[in-house]
Amino acid sequence: MRWSGVARNNFFAIWSRAERSRVSTAHASSSIGVPSGGPGSGLRIQFTGIEKRYGMRMALRGVSLEISAGECVALVGHNGSGKTTLLKIAAQLSRPSRGKIVFNERGIELSPEEVKSRIGMVGHHTLVYDELTAEENLIFFAKLFSLPDPEGRARQALEPVGLARRAGDMVRTFSRGMRQRLGIARALLASPGLLLLDEPAAGLDPEGQQWLGDTLGNLHAAGCTIVMSTHGRNETQASVTRAIRLEGGKITHDSGLGGDPNDVLVMAAVRGMQEEDETSS
Amino acid sequence: MTGLGHATGVILAKELRTEFRSRELLGTTIVFVLIVIVLFSFTFDPTSSESRRFGPGLLWLAFLFAGSLMLQPSFLREHTNDTLSALRLAPIDPFSILAGKMAANFLFLLLVELILLPVFAVMYNTAILPVIGPLVLVFALGTLGITTAGTVFSAVAAQARLRELLLPLLLLPLMAPVLIASTEATAGLLRDPSELSLVWMTFLVTFDVVFLTAAWLFGEYLLEE
Numbered sequence: 197m198r199w200s201g202v203a204r205n206n207f208f209a210i211w212s213r214a215e216r217s218r219v220s221t222a223h224a225s226s227s228i229g230v231p232s233g234g235p236g237s238g239l240r241i242q243f244t245g246i247e248k249r250y251g252m253r254m255a256l257r258g259v260s261l262e263i264s265a266g267e268c269v270a271l272v273g274h275n276g277s278g279k280t281t282l283l284k285i286a287a288q289l290s291r292p293s294r295g296k297i298v299f300n301e302r303g304i305e306l307s308p309e310e311v312k313s314r315i316g317m318v319g320h321h322t323l324v325y326d327e328l329t330a331e332e333n334l335i336f337f338a339k340l341f342s343l344p345d346p347e348g349r350a351r352q353a354l355e356p357v358g359l360a361r362r363a364g365d366m367v368r369t370f371s372r373g374m375r376q377r378l379g380i381a382r383a384l385l386a387s388p389g390l391l392l393l394d395e396p397a398a399g400l401d402p403e404g405q406q407w408l409g410d411t412l413g414n415l416h417a418a419g420c421t422i423v424m425s426t427h428g429r430n431e432t433q434a435s436v437t438r439a440i441r442l443e444g445g446k447i448t449h450d451s452g453l454g455g456d457p458n459d460v461l462v463m464a465a466v467r468g469m470q471e472e473d474e475t476s477s
Numbered sequence: 478m479t480g481l482g483h484a485t486g487v488i489l490a491k492e493l494r495t496e497f498r499s500r501e502l503l504g505t506t507i508v509f510v511l512i513v514i515v516l517f518s519f520t521f522d523p524t525s526s527e528s529r530r531f532g533p534g535l536l537w538l539a540f541l542f543a544g545s546l547m548l549q550p551s552f553l554r555e556h557t558n559d560t561l562s563a564l565r566l567a568p569i570d571p572f573s574i575l576a577g578k579m580a581a582n583f584l585f586l587l588l589v590e591l592i593l594l595p596v597f598a599v600m601y602n603t604a605i606l607p608v609i610g611p612l613v614l615v616f617a618l619g620t621l622g623i624t625t626a627g628t629v630f631s632a633v634a635a636q637a638r639l640r641e642l643l644l645p646l647l648l649l650p651l652m653a654p655v656l657i658a659s660t661e662a663t664a665g666l667l668r669d670p671s672e673l674s675l676v677w678m679t680f681l682v683t684f685d686v687v688f689l690t691a692a693w694l695f696g697e698y699l700l701e702e
Contacts, residue, residue, distance in 0.1 A: 289562055291701070309478045312568035321559035323566075327495045339487045340567040342479045375558075382563070 238265040238421035239299050239306070239314055239390040241286060246295035248281050248445075255281040256292070257445040265301070265389075268412065268422040268435045270457060272464035273442035279425035280320070282442070283392045286423065287317045301389060313341065316388035318396050322379040326368035330359050330378050333367060334385060341386045349385065356411070357381045372399040380408065384415075391415060393424035409434045427464065436461065481576070484569035488577025496585065502550065506543045506589050511596065513539040518600045532601045533663035537656055541623060544586050544652075545645045548627035551578050552635035561700065571697040575628060579692070582624040590616050608666040611673045615666065618681040619659030625688040626651055632699045655684060 241263045248256040256278045263269055271279045284290040285297060288308060299306045301314065317323075324333045334350035343349050354360045357377040367375060376399045383391065391412075397405050412422055416435040439457035441449040441464060451457040496502055517535045555561035564574050591613070598605045605612060627648050634644040662677040692699075 287566060289565055309568060312566065313478070315566065317562075317566055319559060319562060321562075323559055323563035325491075325495070325560055326558065327498065328491070332494070336487065336491050337563065337567065340479055340484060340564070340569055342483070342568075 237301065237389050238267075238419045239301050239311070240265045241390070241421070241423075242296075242298045242300070243282075243285075244296045244298075246282070246285060246292045246297065248278075248285065248290065249293040254445055256285075258295070259442075259445070259447060260295075261440070261447065261450075263421060263423060263438075265421055266416070266419045268416045268437045269424070270436045270439045270461060271423065271425040271442060272427065272439060272460060273425075277442040278445040279442055280394050281445075283317070283394050283423065283425060286390070287315055287392050288312065289317075299390075311390075313386065314389040315392065316383035316386065316390070317392040317394075318376075318379050318383045319394045320398075322367075322375040324367055324375060324378050324382060327366065329364050329366055330354060330370075331363040333378065334382060337382050338385055343386060353381045353385055358407075373401060373404050376400055377404070380411070384411075388420065390421045390423070393422070395425055395427070397426065439464075479567070479569045479573075481570045481573050484567075484573035485576040485580065488564070488574060489580045492578060492581035493584070496581070502547055503585060503589065506547045506585070507592060509546060510539045510543045510589060510593050513542065514593065514597055514600060530664075532597070532603055533667060534660045536597055537619065537660045537663065540586070540590055540620070541649070541652055541656055543589060544582075544620075544623040544627055545648050547586055547589075548582055548624070548631045548648070549634075549641065549644055551582060551628055551631040553631075553640065556635060565700060571700055572693050574700060575632065575692050575696045578631075579625055579628045582628055583621055586624055587617060587620045590620060603667055605667070608671045611671075612663065612666050615659060615662045615673075615678070615681075618678065618685060619655055619662075621685045622655040622659075622681060622688065623652060625685060625692065626655075629688070629692050629696075629699060655681065658684070 241261075243259055243261045246256050246259040247254065259278070259282065271282065273279055281290065285292050288311065299311045299314075306314070324330075325336075328336065331347075331350050331354065334353050335346045338346035338349045351360070351363065354363050357380060359374065359377060359381070362370070362374070367378065370378065376396070380396070383393075396408055400408060412424075413435045416422060416437075422435070436457050438455070439449075439451045439460035440447055441460050449460045449463070451460050514535070517539070552561065555564070561574075565571065594605060594612075594616075597603070627644075630644055630647045630651075634640045634647060637643050658677045658680045662674050662681070665672045665674045665677070
């Protein structure tokens with residue numbers, strides 16, 4: 197199927213911008229979001245034979261995968277390929293129907309309770325309360341994580357996401373992009389060793405995507421393990437070190453450690469555009 | 478992991494802040510119970526003896542309907558931005574999510590009951606001041622039964638398709654024991670001479686303990702998708 201000229205131009209524009217970002221991303225320091233254990237304190241995850249069934253439908257079929265500490269992994273695939281399900285299982289929001297998942301930090305296996313305090317997640321929804329202000333939302337979650345000085349922590353977390361001036365405003369007055377930024381601030385509050393993101397670029401304009409890409413770059417440089425689902429190439433993927441393609445609940449391609457994730461990401465972007473063309477024609 | 482008490486307190490404080498900022502739920506529930514009490518008063522002549530016979534039952538029926546109305550949004554609003562997942566992501570005991578909401582629902586419903594008790598006393602020509610202490614105790618135990626079971630079923634119903642219908646269908650039949658016990662205990666206090674029935678009080682305490690224990694044991698599974 198032939199691409200439209202606009203789609204082809206957009207694809208190459210995004211690719212070249214992402215390539216330039218990969219080469220020249222400046223890593224600004226930030227105390228919020230940096231894993232608390234310092235560099236190399238990201239979590240290592242091992243999925244063994246993970247299956248997930250929803251009624252008669254198999255969302256994941258025997259997925260076995262090891263993600264090393266400090267990797268930045270992109271999960272790509274169509275809608276319904278199992279990306280979100282895998283992220284939810286990693287976040288312990290969903291139990292696998294079969295299989296095991298093990299988390300390690302610096303060679304020590306973590307209990308489920310210990311893992312929870314080391315995970316940050318940005319989902320399809322914003323995971324923040326519309327009826328609270330931005331600051332109140334972050335103070336609430338800082339208290340649930342038993343973080344010291346929750347009020348100070350919340351104020352500090354709003355600066356990097358550009359919401360400090362809107363700290364006292366109700367979230368229901370925020371745009372989609374602002375809510376997404378607040379959701380990201382919430383996920384980074386406790387300086388996670390594992391950051392899970394489900395299509396984080398959704399709802400962000402190109403500037404927001406660039407900002408998110410820079411933020412993920414900082415976290416990656418600080419040793420945080422990052423796993424994000426995405427449909428294809430965009431500005432948030434500058435730091436991706438590995439790309440895994442899921443199809444029908446199974447892993448079909450894996451760039452692996454040390455491999456070039458671009459091949460898998462480009463393939464996913466091309467297939468995504470082909471599907472868009474097929475849908476629109 | 479954050480302590481159970483601390484996490485429950487944080488969630489309770491958030492629920493109180495949210496509700497007292499908008500007062501939507503409290504206002505709606507107060508008006509609903511007021512309407513029910515007034516309409517019931519039209520159905521019979523509220524002389525003293527008739528009021529003491531029928532009043533407690535009507536009062537608790539009104540509280541029960543108000544409770545099912547008030548409990549509906551308890552977990553429903555956590556689905557708007559999937560904030561229930563945000564709570565489950567936090568390093569807290571899953572029971573603290575239920576406990577925080579139970580405590581909030583208990584306080585809201587008890588507040589509604591105490592606001593409307595004087596209205597009931599006036600409309601049904603009933604003397605409540607001499608027995609106000611034991612009466613508040615009966616209200617507290619009965620309300621705890623309604624809100625404990627109601628919060629649990631609200632969590633279950635919020636994940637179902639016909640959630641608006643499911644909660645009353647689940648809750649109202651199960652509340653029959655609480656309704657009977659609370660009504661009998663209240664009627665005993667409003668009788669002349671007034672009497673606090675230990676049998677019915679023990680029944681209420683047992684019901685509350687059983688449901689709280691069940692929520693503590695199985696709460697984690699109730700909150701899963």
